[in-house]
Amino acid sequence: MEAPQHSPDSSSEECTVLEAAPKNSCPLHPNKVSDRFCQSCLCSLCEDCQGHEDHPSVDLDQGLNQTRVQLQERLRALQKRQPKVSEALSQVREILQQLTNQRAAIEEDVQSGFEDLHRQLDVRKSVLLMELEVTHGLKHKVLQAQMESLAGCEGDMSTVSAQLEEALAGEASVASLAEEQELGQRLEQLMGLTVRSDPEENDQLDLILETDALRKSIHNLGTIVTTSAVASQSEAMGAGLEQCIVGHPASVTIVTRDKSGGACKNGNAILSAEVFTPDGSIVDGEIVDHKNGTYEFVYTVPKEGDFSLALRLYDHHIKGSPFKLTVNKASDVEVSPSTTTATNSAANATPSTGSSDGTKRRGKSPGQKKKGSKRASSALGTPRRKHQNPIEDDLIFRIGTKGRNKGEFTNLQGVASSNDRILIADSNNQCVQIFSTAGEFQSRFGVRGRSPGQMQRPTGVAVHPSGDIIIADYDNKWVSIFSSDGKYKAKLGSGRLMGPKGVAVDQNGHVIVVDNKSCTVFIFQIGGKLVSKFGSRGTGDKQFAGPHFAAVNKNNEIIVTDFHNHSVKVFTLEGELVLKFGSNGEGNGQFNAPTGVSVDQNGNIIVADWGNSRIQVFDSCGSFLSYINTSADPLYGPQGLALTSDGHVVVADSGNHCFKVYRYLQ
Numbered sequence: 001m002e003a004p005q006h007s008p009d010s011s012s013e014e015c016t017v018l019e020a021a022p023k024n025s026c027p028l029h030p031n032k033v034s035d036r037f038c039q040s041c042l043c044s045l046c047e048d049c050q051g052h053e054d055h056p057s058v059d060l061d062q063g064l065n066q067t068r069v070q071l072q073e074r075l076r077a078l079q080k081r082q083p084k085v086s087e088a089l090s091q092v093r094e095i096l097q098q099l100t101n102q103r104a105a106i107e108e109d110v111q112s113g114f115e116d117l118h119r120q121l122d123v124r125k126s127v128l129l130m131e132l133e134v135t136h137g138l139k140h141k142v143l144q145a146q147m148e149s150l151a152g153c154e155g156d157m158s159t160v161s162a163q164l165e166e167a168l169a170g171e172a173s174v175a176s177l178a179e180e181q182e183l184g185q186r187l188e189q190l191m192g193l194t195v196r197s198d199p200e201e202n203d204q205l206d207l208i209l210e211t212d213a214l215r216k217s218i219h220n221l222g223t224i225v226t227t228s229a230v231a232s233q234s235e236a237m238g239a240g241l242e243q244c245i246v247g248h249p250a251s252v253t254i255v256t257r258d259k260s261g262g263a264c265k266n267g268n269a270i271l272s273a274e275v276f277t278p279d280g281s282i283v284d285g286e287i288v289d290h291k292n293g294t295y296e297f298v299y300t301v302p303k304e305g306d307f308s309l310a311l312r313l314y315d316h317h318i319k320g321s322p323f324k325l326t327v328n329k330a331s332d333v334e335v336s337p338s339t340t341t342a343t344n345s346a347a348n349a350t351p352s353t354g355s356s357d358g359t360k361r362r363g364k365s366p367g368q369k370k371k372g373s374k375r376a377s378s379a380l381g382t383p384r385r386k387h388q389n390p391i392e393d394d395l396i397f398r399i400g401t402k403g404r405n406k407g408e409f410t411n412l413q414g415v416a417s418s419n420d421r422i423l424i425a426d427s428n429n430q431c432v433q434i435f436s437t438a439g440e441f442q443s444r445f446g447v448r449g450r451s452p453g454q455m456q457r458p459t460g461v462a463v464h465p466s467g468d469i470i471i472a473d474y475d476n477k478w479v480s481i482f483s484s485d486g487k488y489k490a491k492l493g494s495g496r497l498m499g500p501k502g503v504a505v506d507q508n509g510h511v512i513v514v515d516n517k518s519c520t521v522f523i524f525q526i527g528g529k530l531v532s533k534f535g536s537r538g539t540g541d542k543q544f545a546g547p548h549f550a551a552v553n554k555n556n557e558i559i560v561t562d563f564h565n566h567s568v569k570v571f572t573l574e575g576e577l578v579l580k581f582g583s584n585g586e587g588n589g590q591f592n593a594p595t596g597v598s599v600d601q602n603g604n605i606i607v608a609d610w611g612n613s614r615i616q617v618f619d620s621c622g623s624f625l626s627y628i629n630t631s632a633d634p635l636y637g638p639q640g641l642a643l644t645s646d647g648h649v650v651v652a653d654s655g656n657h658c659f660k661v662y663r664y665l666q
Contacts, residue, residue, distance in 0.1 A: 024060060037063020101495035135205065142201040153195055160186050229256035229269045231316035244327040246304050254295040254311060254318065264293035269313060270498060273297040276308045286546055286564045301327045395633050396648060399439045400658035404429050407441045412652045412659060414502060415596065415640035418463035422650055424659055425458040425471065432461060432471060437644045445486030450476055453488035460502040460549065464526060465509055472500035472513060479503060479513055492528035502549030507556045514560060519544040521560060523573065534575025539565055541577045549640060553599045561594040561607065568594055568607055581622030586612055589624035596641030596651060608638040608651055615651060628662050
């Protein structure tokens with residue numbers, strides 16, 4: 001049976017229209033039209049709907065519009081929140097990438113470290129085998145010669161004995177007399193020989209291979225260090241957040257916590273602390289790791305005013321950071337003896353070295369006051385007249401004021417000089433500015449950011465023999481390489497460095513990086529491969545406390561300023577200490593936190609003394625020679641320092657937001 005066919009005029013659309021539910025039909029009663037809207041149940045109502053008699057209702061259109069308005073508000077709130085979620089996603093993705101980079105870097109360190117140990121073991125094995133061969137050879141030669149001598153004597157004796165016995169066995173005659181006499185003479189000769197019957201050497205060849213201590217050391221070799229601390233849960237406390245006095249050390253205790261708010265029990269978290277002065281410069285301080293999840297930040301502010309203290313954990317502000325600080329003169333604040341004692345104790349705190357004394361001294365709860373001896377405050381000013389060099393080393397010129405334009409600076413740090421150019425790391429302006437040795441502005445480069453080729457906080461600058469410009473970026477935790485005209489080329493140290501401050505180049509073209517945060521000196525090839533590293537946090541000869549800058553002398557030795565240990569140290573490329581000089585104070589050859597360093601052609605060492613606001617000159621053995629006289633235009637917190645091609649000293653006068661060039665007398 002054929003299916004009925006529709007005529008062109010009888011379309012299915014007509015049937016659909018007839019069967020479609022009316023507009024605004026009730027969801028529960030399709031044949032009824034909804035004309036009301038229940039505000040309690042948020043649904044449409046028709047005349048047959050029950051159970052809503054006590055609920056407030058409005059006209060359907062009004063209710064639908066109200067619902068849409070509410071949805072639009074929620075949509076706007078969601079859209080407003082979305083960038084924060086996107087930013088958080090970006091941060092977590094970046095941290096995840098950094099975690100992966102750290103894992104790769106540590107894996108490379110483990111591989112290279114154990115390969116180096118294998119090489120050292122192979123070398124030691126070869127040395128021992130060589131010593132064995134030489135010792136055996138010497139003993140063997142002596143015994144072999146003695147054996148050959150005895151064997152010859154024994155053979156002669158046997159021969160003469162046999163011949164004489166044969167002659168004596170025959171009948172005595174005149175004919176045999178001559179032969180017997182000859183044999184008798186040979187017998188006398190043999191009897192007269194001095195023969196050593198005892199061996200001239202011994203057979204001792206022993207091996208002492210004490211492996212137990214080595215096995216134990218290998219068993220404990222290396223530790224993977226981490227912490228579960230997060231910035232959002234960590235907090236700060238202490239007198240340094242409430243009352244600060246000009247020239248007096250202030251102390252802040254940071255308690256790290258995990259994502260659930262639980263207190264972390266171990267140290268090694270990466271913390272950074274900055275005190276920003278009203279004019280934008282930064283006050284340096286020291287972070288002490290108590291190794292129990294708490295940390296202490298000790299700082300000294302040189303002048304009164306309103307300041308800002310930023311405390312960051314893994315580059316993120318902790319609770320309440322940045323903190324607003326008000327710094328007053330001592331005469332304006334009544335200081336109790338207990339407060340003075342606590343702050344002075346904080347100032348004298350030294351980085352933990354794992355000793356029982358340090359553990360006992362720092363094992364108290366956060367904020368607990370500790371007794372300590374009083375320490376003299378920093379003298380941020382011109383050296384006293386009795387310390388001045390009687391030779392007048394005149395200021396040639398100064399360049400710069402505070403600002404962001406060409407020739408202006410905000411917290412300039414590192415300085416380098418090469419090919420009649422002076423290069424300045426303009427830290428808070430995130431750029432490098434280049435001048436002629438006559439002080440004429442030539443160019444600048446740098447874009448703020450955290451991507452390769454950008455700068456976040458450039459602190460150190462050096463020039464490679466190839467002409468490339470090397471920049472230490474403290475906040476980006478890497479070293480950037482730019483061409484001589486400021487074009488980005490590469491970066492090195494990412495995933496290894498924690499806070500690079502100063503850079504230098506040795507005679508092999510290697511890049512020397514002073515990592516302020518990890519208290520380590522890294523040596524890289526220009527291509528980025530790690531050659532070696534040395535140093536750790538502490539007060540020992542081969543340790544640092546906040547090292548700043550470095551220079552290389554004609555012996556290819558590395559000179560490092562040890563900021564909080566108030567000393568200058570000279571090392572070989574292998575990290576062996578060659579020389580150490582300096583102590584805390586204001587006298588000749590003493591320092592209050594040294595920063596910039598350079599070496600002249602005679603090997604004399606020039607050091608910027610940050611806390612004493614002066615420049616000192618030492619010979620190659622560390623003996624004090626003189627000051628560069630800066631009294632005409634006093635320095636204020638000098639940082640980087642370098643020698644120009646025409647033999648003058650250029651220094652970054654950070655507190656005055658300028659750099660100065662002095663005539664240098666050698």
